[in-house]
Amino acid sequence: MTESVQFQQVSEIPGLVLSTARFAAFSFDRHFHLDLHVGLVTDGVQRQRVNGKTVLHGPGSIVLMPPGEIHDGITVDGSQSTLKTFRLSQELVASVAEEISGLHREPEFAGALLEDPLLAGHLLRLHNEMRWCNAASSLAMQAEWLTLLERLLSQSRTIVPETVPGSLSRIQWQRVRDYCFSHLSDKITLDELAGLCSLGRFQFLKQFKQTIGMTPHAWLLRLRLERACALLSRSSQAIAAVAQEVGFYDQSHFNRAFRQAYGVAPSCYRA
Known part of the structure; x- marks a missing residue:
């Protein structure tokens, strides 16, 4: 494995930086950060010492490292590992915590190791999508970002989410x-x-x-696909033009979503 570290700022979410680091027989000296780190090891195992305790961090676990927490890190037995991290500024965390909890106060953090493969998998997928899809401002990604942060911050007992009763008028x-x-x-x-x-x-x-x-994204996706069905059955527009007219800017994404919803490709629906 070639060692490398990559950082990427997410312009649509000020204060968020993504990092992907690949290590082989590498160790970090004791250090700290001024922002909140949410770490995901995707392969290999890392060992960290935090507050006098040693923890092993591998696939399926999530490390929450608060600002100012002194820690180190080393790949176990000189093995190779990959670490993907969300780095959230204190201002961003405070803003999201207030939005989710409904309380205007600084959140109090403690280091945490969460063994939750399902949540880790969702966070990893979100990390990859934010890096490669360049669509952090999309409805789906905005909703996923907020929903996963709610789960993460509530599981780590950083905040208690606000109870939101009722429905839309x-x-x-x-x-x-x-x-x-x-x-x-x-x-x-x-x-x-x-x-x-x-x-x-x-x-x-x-x-x-x-x-x-339904979630807003699921409802909007279905609306777009239903409108696409109407256009495909009533006009001779190219499939790419239909996809764009209903809000899909990637025809392969349109094809996948259409097939998943109706069991056939758009071209078969028209035929």
Whole structure:
């Protein structure tokens, strides 16, 4: 394995930096960070000493390293390992924690090792998507980012998520529905939909799911695919043009989503 370290700022989320590091027989001296680190080892095993304790960090586990926590790191038995990290500035964490908890106060962190393969898998997929898809402002990724941070911060007992009762009003739902129908070819963000309802993003996600029984992204995806079906059956437009008209800017993504929803490719639906 060739040793390498890569950093990538996520421009749509100020204060977030992604890193991917590949090590072979490498060790970190004792050090600390000024931001919050969420670490995922995807292969190999790393050993860390934190607060006088030694922990092993491998695939399926999540390390939460708070600002100022002194620690080291070494690959076990000189093996190879890959570490992927979300680096969140204190300002970003405070903003998200307030949004999720509904409380205006600085979150208190403690180092944590969470053994949760399912959450680790979701975080790893999000890390990869943010690195390669260049779509951190998309509705799906915004919702996934907020949802996973809720799970991570609540599991680590950093915050208690706000209880969001009720559902969208008839007027709020109509605004969201009308906006999506009229902007189907555009990129629609979580911020825009929440703003239509005069709600925070976290509140909107909870109340939308309570109202519709689907996430905003799942509902919008189905709306786009249903509109695509109508266009495919009524016109001779090229499939790529249909995909773009309903908001898919990648035809391969459109083909995959269509096949998953209806069991056939768009070309077969038309035939």
